Amino acid sequence: MDAITNNLTPAQADAVTHIDGPLLIIAGPGSGKTRVVTHRVAHMLSQGVQPWQIAALTFTNKAADEMRTRLERLAPGQAVWMGTFHRFCAQQLRRYAPYVGLSENYSIYDMSDSKSAMKRAIQAAGVSTSHATPEQIASAISKAKNRLITPEIMQQQTGRAGDSVAARVYPVYQQQLLLANAVDFDDLLYHFARLLRENPEIRGELDAKLKYIMVDEYQDTNLAQYAIVRAMSVDHPNLAVTGDPDQSIYGWRGADLNNILDFEKDYPSVKTVRLEQNYRSTPNILAVADQLIRHNRRRKAKELYTENADGDNVILRQYDDGYQEADAIADEIAEQMMAGTAEPRDFAIFCRMNALTRSLEHALRSRGLPYQIINGVEFYQRKEVKDLLAYLHLVNNPNHDVALQRIINTPTRSIGATTLGRLQAFADAQRIPMLEAARRASEIDSMSKRAQTMLWNFVTLYDRLRRMATAPLEELLRFLIEETKYISYLERTAVEKEDSNPIANVDELVSAAVEFDRMHPDDGSLEAFLEQVALVSDTDKFEDAGNRVTLMTLHAAKGLEFPRVFVIAVEDDLLPHYRSKQDDQQLEEERRLLFVGITRAQQWLQLSYAKRRSVRGDIRVVIPSMFLSELPRADMNVIEARTDRDFFDDGADESYPDSWDLVQEPAPQDDAEKEYTGDAGSVIPDVYRDPSASPAKVKAKRTTPTIAASLQTA
Ligand code: ATP
Numbered sequence: 001m002d003a004i005t006n007n008l009t010p011a012q013a014d015a016v017t018h019i020d021g022p023l024l025i026i027a028g029p030g031s032g033k034t035r036v037v038t039h040r041v042a043h044m045l046s047q048g049v050q051p052w053q054i055a056a057l058t059f060t061n062k063a064a065d066e067m068r069t070r071l072e073r074l075a076p077g078q079a080v081w082m083g084t085f086h087r088f089c090a091q092q093l094r095r096y097a098p099y100v101g102l103s104e105n106y107s108i109y110d111m112s113d114s115k116s117a118m119k120r121a122i123q124a125a126g127v128s129t130s131h132a133t134p135e136q137i138a139s140a141i142s143k144a145k146n147r148l149i150t151p152e153i154m155q156q157q158t159g160r161a162g163d164s165v166a167a168r169v170y171p172v173y174q175q176q177l178l179l180a181n182a183v184d185f186d187d188l189l190y191h192f193a194r195l196l197r198e199n200p201e202i203r204g205e206l207d208a209k210l211k212y213i214m215v216d217e218y219q220d221t222n223l224a225q226y227a228i229v230r231a232m233s234v235d236h237p238n239l240a241v242t243g244d245p246d247q248s249i250y251g252w253r254g255a256d257l258n259n260i261l262d263f264e265k266d267y268p269s270v271k272t273v274r275l276e277q278n279y280r281s282t283p284n285i286l287a288v289a290d291q292l293i294r295h296n297r298r299r300k301a302k303e304l305y306t307e308n309a310d311g312d313n314v315i316l317r318q319y320d321d322g323y324q325e326a327d328a329i330a331d332e333i334a335e336q337m338m339a340g341t342a343e344p345r346d347f348a349i350f351c352r353m354n355a356l357t358r359s360l361e362h363a364l365r366s367r368g369l370p371y372q373i374i375n376g377v378e379f380y381q382r383k384e385v386k387d388l389l390a391y392l393h394l395v396n397n398p399n400h401d402v403a404l405q406r407i408i409n410t411p412t413r414s415i416g417a418t419t420l421g422r423l424q425a426f427a428d429a430q431r432i433p434m435l436e437a438a439r440r441a442s443e444i445d446s447m448s449k450r451a452q453t454m455l456w457n458f459v460t461l462y463d464r465l466r467r468m469a470t471a472p473l474e475e476l477l478r479f480l481i482e483e484t485k486y487i488s489y490l491e492r493t494a495v496e497k498e499d500s501n502p503i504a505n506v507d508e509l510v511s512a513a514v515e516f517d518r519m520h521p522d523d524g525s526l527e528a529f530l531e532q533v534a535l536v537s538d539t540d541k542f543e544d545a546g547n548r549v550t551l552m553t554l555h556a557a558k559g560l561e562f563p564r565v566f567v568i569a570v571e572d573d574l575l576p577h578y579r580s581k582q583d584d585q586q587l588e589e590e591r592r593l594l595f596v597g598i599t600r601a602q603q604w605l606q607l608s609y610a611k612r613r614s615v616r617g618d619i620r621v622v623i624p625s626m627f628l629s630e631l632p633r634a635d636m637n638v639i640e641a642r643t644d645r646d647f648f649d650d651g652a653d654e655s656y657p658d659s660w661d662l663v664q665e666p667a668p669q670d671d672a673e674k675e676y677t678g679d680a681g682s683v684i685p686d687v688y689r690d691p692s693a694s695p696a697k698v699k700a701k702r703t704t705p706t707i708a709a710s711l712q713t714a
């Protein structure tokens with residue numbers, strides 16, 4: 001009991017010891033909201049609540065893992081369900097699949113699968129894409145699902161031309177998904193929310209079983225998520241949510257701030273706890289964050305204070321270009337490490353978009369600094385990995401048309417586009433999955449004898465694989481690689497690039513299968529493995545174990561903390577993003593995004609922007625983000641770039657807006673002047689060296705690259 005409530009402020013303890021009845025914890029960043037959730041679970045367990053009565057819903061798998069680790073310390077060996085909304089819904093849907101028209105072995109389509117499915121649905125619906133691009137149609141349908149709007153309702157709502165196109169595609173898309181026994185990400189929430197609404201007995205059952213539901217980062221829930229937790233907290237309204245309206249950054253994905261603002265209306269008996277002390281950051285960092293967020297008009301002002309010691313001033317730094325920014329940041333990290341004040345894991349570099357990390361990667365790699373990019377989906381998107389997963393998907397779910405289309409001719413077996421087109425048309429006409437259509441190839445009029453044989457060969461191969469479906473995953477995977485002669489196919493076709501090695505990726509997938517078998521000796525199944533892979537989110541490949549610099553997007557950084565933070569490219573059109581600038585609400589969301597970035601920092605923070613940045617090979621003159629002019633610059637270290645490089649555009653400086661008058665201060669530590677001398681290997685302690693960085697790439701001397709050279713490395 002003591003370990004659980006010790007080291008809490010009175011307000012935190014108040015929230016932790018509240019067991020029955022609705023609870024709202026509303027507080028700013030770093031005030032211990034997430035910590036309260038963990039301690040509250042431990043406290044409930046100590047008071048006799050059963051572990052299976054509790055579910056803690058988080059926004060990322062990483063957040064759930066962290067919570068589990070912390071709980072393990074407070075209450076060892078207790079199996080409390082902790083995970084993301086999507087995972088929660090995926091698991092519930094396995095039990096109740098038939099209620100929404102699925103079978104329990106249903107597949108989860110990832111982004112690219114959904115995209116293929118959408119293309120096919122657009123085709124089948126026979127709509128023209130001149131009013132709306134496939135992306136716009138997909139986004140309209142996704143928004144509809146997040147708001148629990150059914151195809152029927154969407155069709156009744158008359159809207160813009162683009163929307164009515166989406167309304168015609170939506171029912172076709174849904175029907176094709178169901179036929180494929182598949183769901184997209186939005187469906188996980190959508191189907192489950194509807195299941196609860198349409199089946200009172202199931203709703204009642206779950207409400208009674210999961211008596212205590214907790215949601216961290218509630219400000220980022222959308223209507224579907226709201227409906228789900230609300231439905232499960234009717235008879236037992238012990239719903240506890242934490243949130244910070246100032247950190248709501250998923251409006252573009254349908255998150256609705258009203259969910260948190262209306263919580264007190266939804267649950268009149270709610271106990272509301274406010275936490276005001278920040279335990280994370282220095283007063284300097286907090287002051288910068290506070291000053292920025294005050295510029296949002298749609299907010300309730302909150303006071304945050306900290307007893308933490310004063311730290312370094314926050315740095316606002318201008319660089320000549322993105323490459324200099326990358327080089328200087330890598331140098332700064334190396335310097336701080338050599339000074340013995342920090343380790344690689346202390347550093348995080350945040351940016352608005354993943355594409356911005358490329359020059360940073362190069363700079364870090366060339367100094368032998370270990371780093372990780374938090375972009376979990378990437379590995380599973382590689383061609384060879386996707387191919388093998390598609391085989392697994394099809395073995396698990398014979399109706400998975402997207403998978404079938406991917407692999408029916410991979411490795412090549414002379415099944416061309418024409419054959420495939422005929423197969424798809426037959427499947428569409430008969431409303432049967434394509435594999436089924438392939439079995440009935442002889443009934444397809446236009447199908448040549450030769451094509452029929454090829455299809456028949458594929459079906460036989462499939463049946464051989466299918467017989468292995470219940471074998472341990474590793475065995476199945478090795479068998480399929482063997483049977484399809486996949487490696488020799490790769491050897492024939494794949495081009496090895498500098499940073500990708502297809503055969504090594506296949507090995508890595510096999511290792512993942514081995515690991516999965518080891519972790520799930522009894523309950524391991526193909527289905528569970530595929531589910532896990534499908535639900536990998538941005539932050540999943542994050543490994544605390546590695547002592548590495550972390551590169552991630554601002555969105556993925558939510559909820560995390562790092563001693564030393566760089567936020568790069570705080571520039572107009574990036575942050576705020578150009579698409580958000582026209583709309584006041586979206587602009588405020590962009591400001592919150594920067595606020596989230598700033599408030600991740602514990603001791604040290606630098607915000608930077610460049611004068612010029614290359615975007616897809618184009619050098620563009622940059623306008624600093626308007627947010628930078630909102631910061632308390634008098635209390636910050638403002639460092640201007642020394643223009644020591646000759647660019648072909650000398651007049652660039654004139655294009656800076658007048659309002660942007662940088663306070664000129666002598667640069668206390670101008671990296672541009674320092675030479676990075678000696679072999680990087682000798683200055684950076686061996687333990688930090690990234691084994692994957694090849695010594696050949698380590699620059700012996702830091703040189704200022706010319707634009708041409710920079711472009712080559714881009
Ligand atoms: P965010 O809004 O960014 O998600 P949060 O409110 O969830 O922030 P936490 O991550 O729970 O904040 O806490 C921030 C840091 O402060 C953590 O390192 C946590 O361990 C620490 N902390 C919180 N409360 C206390 C306390 N009472 N004593 C000591 N440390 C604390």
Ligand code: MG
Pocket residue numbers: 033034035216559
């Ligand atoms: Mg938190």
